[in-house]
Amino acid sequence: MSQIQVEHLVKEYKRKKNPEGLIASAKSMFRPEIETMQAVDNVNFAIEKGEAVGYVGPNGSGKSTTIKMLCGILKPTTGSVRVNGLDPFHDRMKNNKNIGVVFGNRSVLWWDVPVIESFRLFQTLYEIPEKRFKENLEKFTEIMDIAPLLSVPERQLSLGQKMRCNIAAAFLHDPQIVYLDEPTIGLDTESKASIRRCISKINEEEKTTFIITSHDFQDIESLCRRIILINHGKIVLDDNMQSVKQKFNQKKQIQFEMEQNPWHNGEEFICQGVRVMGTTSHSLKLEYDLEQTDSMKIMTAVAKGSEIQDVNISGRDIEEIIRDIIRKDNHIKRSSDVM
Amino acid sequence: MRRLLFYVRLWKGYMRIGFLILTQYPADTVIWIISMLLREASGFLGVVTIAAVAGGLGNWSIYEICLMFSLCAIVEAIGQAFFDNAWGIGHQVRMGRLDVMLVRPASPFIQLLGECFHFQALISMMVYVGLLVFSVLKMNLHVSGGMLLFLAEFLVCGTMINSGLYVIFNSLNFWLVQGNDIAVFVQTCREFAKYPLSVFPLLFRQFFTFVLPFGFVGYYPAAYLAGKMGASIVWQMPMAALCVGGIAFTMWHLGVGSYNSTGT
Ligand SMILES: Nc1ncnc2c1ncn2[C@@H]1O[C@H](COP(=O)(O)OP(=O)(O)OP(=O)(O)O)[C@@H](O)[C@H]1O
Ligand SMILES: [Mg+2]
Numbered sequence: 241m242s243q244i245q246v247e248h249l250v251k252e253y254k255r256k257k258n259p260e261g262l263i264a265s266a267k268s269m270f271r272p273e274i275e276t277m278q279a280v281d282n283v284n285f286a287i288e289k290g291e292a293v294g295y296v297g298p299n300g301s302g303k304s305t306t307i308k309m310l311c312g313i314l315k316p317t318t319g320s321v322r323v324n325g326l327d328p329f330h331d332r333m334k335n336n337k338n339i340g341v342v343f344g345n346r347s348v349l350w351w352d353v354p355v356i357e358s359f360r361l362f363q364t365l366y367e368i369p370e371k372r373f374k375e376n377l378e379k380f381t382e383i384m385d386i387a388p389l390l391s392v393p394e395r396q397l398s399l400g401q402k403m404r405c406n407i408a409a410a411f412l413h414d415p416q417i418v419y420l421d422e423p424t425i426g427l428d429t430e431s432k433a434s435i436r437r438c439i440s441k442i443n444e445e446e447k448t449t450f451i452i453t454s455h456d457f458q459d460i461e462s463l464c465r466r467i468i469l470i471n472h473g474k475i476v477l478d479d480n481m482q483s484v485k486q487k488f489n490q491k492k493q494i495q496f497e498m499e500q501n502p503w504h505n506g507e508e509f510i511c512q513g514v515r516v517m518g519t520t521s522h523s524l525k526l527e528y529d530l531e532q533t534d535s536m537k538i539m540t541a542v543a544k545g546s547e548i549q550d551v552n553i554s555g556r557d558i559e560e561i562i563r564d565i566i567r568k569d570n571h572i573k574r575s576s577d578v579m
Numbered sequence: 580m581r582r583l584l585f586y587v588r589l590w591k592g593y594m595r596i597g598f599l600i601l602t603q604y605p606a607d608t609v610i611w612i613i614s615m616l617l618r619e620a621s622g623f624l625g626v627v628t629i630a631a632v633a634g635g636l637g638n639w640s641i642y643e644i645c646l647m648f649s650l651c652a653i654v655e656a657i658g659q660a661f662f663d664n665a666w667g668i669g670h671q672v673r674m675g676r677l678d679v680m681l682v683r684p685a686s687p688f689i690q691l692l693g694e695c696f697h698f699q700a701l702i703s704m705m706v707y708v709g710l711l712v713f714s715v716l717k718m719n720l721h722v723s724g725g726m727l728l729f730l731a732e733f734l735v736c737g738t739m740i741n742s743g744l745y746v747i748f749n750s751l752n753f754w755l756v757q758g759n760d761i762a763v764f765v766q767t768c769r770e771f772a773k774y775p776l777s778v779f780p781l782l783f784r785q786f787f788t789f790v791l792p793f794g795f796v797g798y799y800p801a802a803y804l805a806g807k808m809g810a811s812i813v814w815q816m817p818m819a820a821l822c823v824g825g826i827a828f829t830m831w832h833l834g835v836g837s838y839n840s841t842g843t
Contacts, residue, residue: 253839300842304842304843308678308840311681311682312681312682313677313678313681313682313838313840314838314839314840315836315837332681333684333685333686334684336682336683336684337684339682341682343678343679343843344843345843346675346676346678346679346843347679348679350596350600352599352600352603353596353599353600353603354599357595357596357599358596360592361592361593361595361596364588364589364591364592365589365592365683365684365685366683366684367585393603421843
């Protein structure tokens with residue numbers, strides 16, 4: 241059985257409809273109109289031990305809601321979650337021993353006391369043996385580079401420093417699974433890179449399972465081998481990162497710089513599977529379909545007409561691919577709504 | 580048993596943090612003590628003035644009223660020292676701070692209480708203990724082992740009733756947006772418990788016995804000590820404490836079950 245098993249998971253939020261006008265407001269105090277909205281809508285997936293999964297989707301698509309159900313904060317409306325065979329909502333205490341959680345916008349540390357005091361309390365909370373605690377503390381202070389921050393109260397730390405301390409805190413008790421909800425929000429590139437390095441390292445060495453949500457696709461790309469895409473509470477895509485790129489990256493762009501462009505204001509460049517995107521007197525920009533042709537063939541064809549000075553090939557990165565998929569999904573949804 | 584030891588250790592850990600916070604803001608501590616003493620005393624002075632002018636209230640002498648007041652205030656001070664974050668439930672729920680407590684392997688209720696201590700209240704408690712001793716001496720009560728035992732029982736049950744009621748009404752915040760108003764209203768009702776309930780109509784007395792049993796945090800135990808009431812209070816008080824505790828426990832759990840966090 242998989243470590244995390246999610247079946248037909250649904251979460252509905254009830255919201256009071258916001259009435260317009262004073263009289264309607266007064267009326268709604270007594271008989272509020274309630275609308276339900278499905279934040280997570282029939283989600284299924286299974287995650288094996290040691291996987292690193294990127295859970296992505298646009299704002300309000302239900303990522304945080306799913307994570308909260310996975311770690312037992314919210315009760316699913318229907319459907320089931322199993323983590324190590326336990327129901328995280330009903331066996332919360334037991335499950336909590338094995339998980340670490342990082343909320344990008346919610347600190348788990350105590351505001352007024354030095355960070356090390358918070359860590360000490362975690363030692364008591366998670367019943368970490370002294371020796372293990374010392375080792376982990378040393379290890380993660382080094383990885384996260386927070387040694388000088390340990391004696392500073394949290395309220396005097398910057399956003400990124402706070403985040404790094406929070407991430408270290410999530411690992412002190414050797415969790416089997418770590419949920420990271422936007423862990424790199426507000427960090428500078430150097431901190432982001434060090435956090436990514438650290439997470440990959442832990443994932444490899446300790447076989448810790450990771451579920452990461454982020455709007456920074458570099459995070460996802462460098463950390464996760466698998467990507468789950470959610471839109472309007474429904475899973476749109478659940479696949480290997482590599483195969484997503486291959487499947488959805490059939491088109492690439494190639495740009496040539498040359499002495500003299502013979503296809504500018506002259507006859508058109510024609511080659512199978514290639515579309516001209518732009519020409520100037522010194523450059524030519526093409527888009528080609530990987531299934532029909534390859535870059536060598538095109539270069540040979542171009543070289544016949546002119547001397548090439550520079551070539552630049554670019555594929556769409558994962559971010560663009562995802563954006564495209566979401567756009568298509570929204571389109572399908574809207575047109576089916578109309579019908 | 581192991582679990583109990585765990586919570587004892589955890590509680591110590593939280594107290595340590597509470598103490599560190601206290602030392603960070605020394606000026607606040609002084610202001611807090613003064614304001615709390617004033618808050619309790621203001622209600623008290625009214626009663627005492629009336630009693631002093633009228634030579635007592637009903638068949639209650641001024642020292643008996645002092646005794647009742649001190650019992651009432653001691654229990655409140657203990658609540659403020661250790662269980663004051665019951666008043667933070669509304670804030671924690673609205674800000675989604677409960678998320679953090681719910682992912683840790685310890686009772687979220689204990690964690691909630693551990694977030695906030697007012698050790699200063701123990702200092703104001705000393706004042707009330709002094710008042711208690713003073714009134715006992717003035718009333719010429721015989722201090723026996725039985726009486727001390729009763730006082731110990733009162734401390735436990737009284738605190739449970741007093742703080743338990745706060746937990747019950749603050750837990751309304753799980754469902755209501757302005758649940759705090761109701762809790763504050765309940766606390767205002769508690770002012771009546773500083774008067775000898777016998778001067779009020781029967782309906783009032785029943786209300787403070789069966790609905791909001793604040794009678795047990797001052798009036799009944801004081802009446803027993805003053806010899807105005809039989810010994811039935813000795814078992815009635817724990818009954819009331821268990822009822823309030825049970826309801827508070829249920830309310831809290833229902834609340835956590837329906838907790839919906841906030842968007843993040
Ligand atoms: N506590 C709540 N009460 C009511 N509605 C909520 C609550 N939390 C979230 N929602 C709604 O549920 C939907 C999903 O929210 P969620 O926080 O899961 O989004 P998300 O994918 O994490 O978005 P983001 O990328 O912006 O963090 C949103 O439409 C939001 O308005
Ligand atoms: Mg989110």
